[in-house]
Amino acid sequence: MADASSASIALGDVVIVGGGCYGSFYAGQLLRARERGSATWRRLLVVDRDPGCRFAAELAAADDTELVVAEWGAFFDRYLAGAAPTSDPPDAIVPSPLMPHLMYEWLLRRARARWPGRLVEPRPVPLGPGTPYDAQAPDGTRYVSFADWLCPTHCVEPAICPVIRAPRTWEMGDAMEALVRRLDAVRRTAGPVLFTCRHRVYGVGMFDVGTVLHGDRVVADAGEAGRPTDVLVGTVSACHGAASLLHLGPSPDSLA
Numbered sequence: 407m408a409d410a411s412s413a414s415i416a417l418g419d420v421v422i423v424g425g426g427c428y429g430s431f432y433a434g435q436l437l438r439a440r441e442r443g444s445a446t447w448r449r450l451l452v453v454d455r456d457p458g459c460r461f462a463a464e465l466a467a468a469d470d471t472e473l474v475v476a477e478w479g480a481f482f483d484r485y486l487a488g489a490a491p492t493s494d495p496p497d498a499i500v501p502s503p504l505m506p507h508l509m510y511e512w513l514l515r516r517a518r519a520r521w522p523g524r525l526v527e528p529r530p531v532p533l534g535p536g537t538p539y540d541a542q543a544p545d546g547t548r549y550v551s552f553a554d555w556l557c558p559t560h561c562v563e564p565a566i567c568p569v570i571r572a573p574r575t576w577e578m579g580d581a582m583e584a585l586v587r588r589l590d591a592v593r594r595t596a597g598p599v600l601f602t603c604r605h606r607v608y609g610v611g612m613f614d615v616g617t618v619l620h621g622d623r624v625v626a627d628a629g630e631a632g633r634p635t636d637v638l639v640g641t642v643s644a645c646h647g648a649a650s651l652l653h654l655g656p657s658p659d660s661l662a
Contacts, residue, residue, distance in 0.1 A: 415607050416495040417447040419615070421485065423478060424502040425454030425461030431560070432500050433465050435608040445607045448495075453481045478505070482512050489615050497615040501603055501641065507547050507648050509601045509618050510639045514652055516622050521629065525655030529636065533588055535581035535647075551646045552576040562605040563644040578602075578642040582649065586638050595651075596628035597638040604643075611643065625652060632657030 420436065422429045429452055439445035450471040452461045457475045466473050474481060489497060501508070510528075517526045530546035538554035555569050567574045582598040589595040599621035603611040621639070628635050634656050640649040 414444050414446075417445065418493050418495045418497040419449045419451060420447045420498050420500060420612070421615075422450070422452045422461075422500040423505050423508065425452045425456065425459035425473060426502075427460060428502045428504070429454065429459075429500075430461040430464055432610050433461055433468075433471065435610050437465065437468055437471075439608040439610075446495075453478055478508055479511060479515075482508060483515065486512065486615070486618060489619060491619045492616055498606075498612040499601075499615060499618070500610060500612045501601075507639075507641055507650060509621070509641060510547075510648075510650050510652070512618070513599070513622060513625055513637075513639060517625055517629065517652060517654065520626065521654070521657065523658045524629075525653070527653050527655075529651040529653045531585075531589075531638065531649050531651055533585065535578075535585045535649075537578075537581065546650060548649045549647070550578070550581075550649065552578065552581075553645055557645070560609050561645075562609055562611075574644065577644055578640075578647045579644075582638065582640050582642065582647065585649075589636065589638065593636060594634065595636045595638060597624060598649075599624050599637060599639045601641045602643065603641070625654075629654040629657075632659055 422432050433452055436445060451474050453474045453476060455477050462473050514528060528546055530542055531548040534540040535550055537550045537552050539551035542548050558568055565574055579600055579602055582600055586595055586598050601613045601617060603613050605611040625637050628637050635654045637652040638649060639652055640647050
């Protein structure tokens with residue numbers, strides 16, 4: 407839903423994941439926000455492997471927008487390699503509700519490059535955060551939600567839930583923090599590294615590129631001692647989340 411009352415925000419690069427129905431909707435909302443003085447940015451990048459995607463057909467001719475034809479993983483490997491930990495205004499990523507756990511996959515690749523002689527692998531989260539919805543996908547990603555109802559499309563997760571018409575008393579980030587404490591009591595677990603999508607303007611949610619780079623630093627610090635460690639990584643909003651463990655085996659030096 408569009409949030410026409412949002413305060414004006416300034417952004418650097420805005421990277422939208424996917425140029426299909428969701429990505430073109432988000433791009434259109436941002437363009438409307440700019441037209442009405444609610445948002446500015448340096449570049450609007452829409453990343454899709456299909457040069458004929460919906461964004462290309464409908465919105466690519468707009469000023470300061472660019473379709474980047476690339477696989478998402480390959481794009482983020484290049485883009486994040488040159489990104490600054492802090493920028494003013496901030497660079498941001500707009501995820502798709504149906505995208506893979508892309509930033510987790512990037513952290514995994516980064517960790518493998520950092521420690522080529524060490525076991526680095528994805529592992530499922532063995533415990534849930536206690537949410538009404540909790541399901542594990544075949545690839546081990548754990549999908550959780552505080553909603554046991556069908557949420558409105560493009561919900562901005564306001565303080566009053568539009569479905570139950572009562573205050574939203576939950577926050578997925580808090581649940582993930584508590585989950586790390588439970589996991590760490592059983593096996594050394596660091597984090598959580600959370601990519602938290604917040605709705606900023608006209609119904610468009612995003613997280614900062616700086617948050618992603620900070621997550622890479624958390625993984626690096628967790629593995630510095632060379633001991634076996636799990637890092638809980640989640641892509642979350644206030645109500646929903648996808649979580650996985652990034653497992654770091656012992657460093658070769660610690661086994662010598």
